[in-house]
Amino acid sequence: MRNRTRLTNKILPAMLWFLVGCPFGGKYLMAQQIQIDRGIRVNDLWCFPTLEDSLVYRYLPNDARLGLDKHGAPQFSMIRYVDNANASTTNGASIGQASGGSVLHFTVLYETEKSKITKAETALKQKLGNNSLRLSGPIIFKEGRYSLVSSVLNRNNNSVERSILAIGKAPVVEGSWVPLSFELTPEQSKILLESFKMTTPDISLVFDMAFEGITDAFQADMTVDWSAIKRGQHYRAGGSAYFIGADVEAQVAEMVRNNSIKLTTTGQDANIESLISKLYDRIVQLLYDPVEPEKMMDEEQMSGVISQLLDPASGLLASRNTTGFGLFAGFKYKDIQSEGKSVMHFNARSVNKKHHLITFNIGNFYKHYGDKTNHFKTISLEDPDFQQREIRVGIDGDLAGEFDKMINSVTVNLQKVHQSGDTTMRELVVRKSDLVNGEALRLIYGSVNDQNRSNWLSYQVKTKWHFSGGYGEYETPWQDHTSAMINLFAPFERRNIQLLGDINALADIKAIVVKVNYSFFGQNRSFQQVIRPGENLTDKSFQLITPVDEFEYNYTIHWIKSDGHQLKKTGKDSFGLLFLDELPEITIQSHNNN
Structure with missing residues (x-):
């Protein structure tokens, strides 16, 4: 790791010198600069001459497609998942609604087919009458953003409407992939799946790409009336108001109309719109601070952006160029401290930024891949x-x-x-x-x-x-x-052993001793009652706690006579009834009650 660090420390300064300091590197960078006012559209491609060599042109990429894996298969998957564990039913129904949704993942890249480039180069030579012209490659964009647009269900009014599902930064070099992955509710998943089955599915990706170039020389004055700008309705909202590029475009146009910003030009180019485009960066830098659009864009603003992307004839998203006001740029007003008026003079070429839109529709993808489980699949979350x-x-x-x-x-x-x-x-x-x-x-x-x-x-x-x-x-x-x-x-139950009989009718019996014993899960349990003539037998019952379904117990009854002799009876019982007036015939001489 230390050797790699030392090597990097040596290579990096050399690379910077190569790109900036050395003649060849500087020439390479200068060749990237285009003459932005001299673009020509041929064979559906915008082509711009380079500043270094007017015979060398560069084109704006305008096509996008799904990314492919190493086997040539589209990098696309839509996994719909069902969570039956959280299903719910209403009104006693036996069939309920499971929870779930879907995860949509795919990659998109923008690039231009070689055949289109070849045809554009041929058309460019014919149009300008010069076979020495050469279309050398794509313009490298300064910056870019992408936005995924599709119809979703609006839970507030149960209507289906277009919405921006995802927005983020796009790569600036042609051929770079944009990976997209997001989650949909069950309702959105159903709408999107049905849309896939249509010839032109309602899922599109829009690239808003910014590129720079050198303008033709122009002379102009720009007068800014700071008091008039501060009196404007939008500025009075202060730092709490956020604007997208389309808002800024409208606000700048309004400032020009009411002379809050006054532009005057001399020379051949007296087109105010062209002049606004040339001075756009200066105006924005004076009045606005940039804001990440995904952090401030609300639903109403998103709807406004989408409406600008729709083709009036087809209602579908379509590629088009903008004057320089990006759709997905975010802004807010600066805290302006200047007073009075400021006049700025321009008398040279300047670096100008414009925006270029590239749109992509998923097309009839489902027709070709709808039955392929590696692209469309429904799974249950009940993973064993x-x-x-x-x-x-x-x-x-x-x-x-x-x-x-x-x-x-x-x-x-x-x-x-x-x-x-x-x-x-x-x-x-x-x-x-x-x-x-x-x-x-x-x-x-x-x-x-x-x-x-x-x-x-x-x-x-x-x-x-x-x-x-x-x-x-x-x-x-x-x-x-x-x-x-x-x-x-x-594992046990309580049982009552009842003592029955007319003990008062027994002659010469002064006491009766009843013993009960049984096994309680391996332990011997025993109980004893002594009954004398005249006592109530109801109060002399036994309550046993015995294992369930084990009703049998052992009993011994001693009848003790007045002369000390005893009558004894032993046995087993499972009914819970012992009769005390049924005397046995065997007499035992005894001097105790055992």
Whole structure:
């Protein structure tokens, strides 16, 4: 990098000397200067003699076309995209409107066909009667801007109208490409696509190119009345007013008509319009500051520009020359401090700037390329690689109340084995606070080379329940799911065991002891009730918390007699009814209540 820098430091001064200082370089630059007042239009080309050699002419490029890639194919693409994820329906309709739009990209260059140049050179020789004339090449423009014009939908009144879609600086050398890329709404995309199908589509590019040349010698005086200019309607708007080139052209013409700017000339050329063109740069420099047009142009001004570009007969955009007031130049008035009048004298040749318009229409491009997917294509934004699956976690209504009684938390684990073999693991802990705060409970997994979209919907889930009150924990095995919702139901249920019978009719029984035990996810749970004659059995029922669908429990009933002997009965039950007045026949002698 240091060697490259040293080399550049040596080459750059030499190049500057070559272009400016050395005789050959200076001659090359002088050859670029044209005699701008002596242009001749032949074979649809404007040709201007050079200042250095009047037998050498240069032409203004006036044709534009689509750029081509290395294979000769047009550099054009219109991708319409549909976002079905954000589709909307109205009035309960089952078919809705998806969001989306389109991205339009193409390149345009301006150049002149060799055959046209050859024919123009021949016509120039014949017209001027001199076979020594030579058309040596294109004029290199001083500066330029481009503007893309097409019809779009006006959302304010639902009308279709021409609008400037893009504006920017254009290259000054013939053969340079202008790349264009911008986005359209779904409505604009539809209008543009239908326009492409027409013979002359409503999409055009306009190049507003400025070029300079040396005028013929002229003598003129220009008197500027600063007080009259300040009294003008446009100037009173001050720095808040911005103007495009067409506005400035009209304002200067008005200043000349009302003598705010007075031009007088002597000699053969007494044409005021020609004189204004010659002195345009001086007038603009005196009164206006340049402004980037894309920063200040409003819709009304854009419409005014477009109307100037339309051919009155066809209604289409057409190439034409301007006097020097560029369409896409932007200006604002200077803060003028001068008073009274100023007189300026001109008595020589001067550098004059003019503008040249080159227009391009896309033509019947769709007829030849409309079926080519590398030029026109509609895609869905539902790219599988960018999709993600959201699994909502729902809480059963009965379960919500258990967070106050039985449950500390629930851990939900999701496992997704992708088609590639990779595994995505997700975990969600559900607490009572999540329910109170209304938190969205969800688990998300993405797509990892999952080409089989049906299988992509499948996943596995297991849950781990953390119980309060010494009930421990319970973990489910992995279970297959495809639904977009995981509903959490309590893995247990509350069951009442009723004690029935007429215990007062039992002779010589002073107490009954009932024991119940069962397995709660591997843990043994047991409860006991003691009933004495005269007590209400309704208050002596059991409430068990058992795993779902596991109804069976073990029970033992002891009837204790007054003499200390016991009657005992054991068994299993799943109905939730124990009868205490059905005494067994076996008597056990005992001195305790066990």
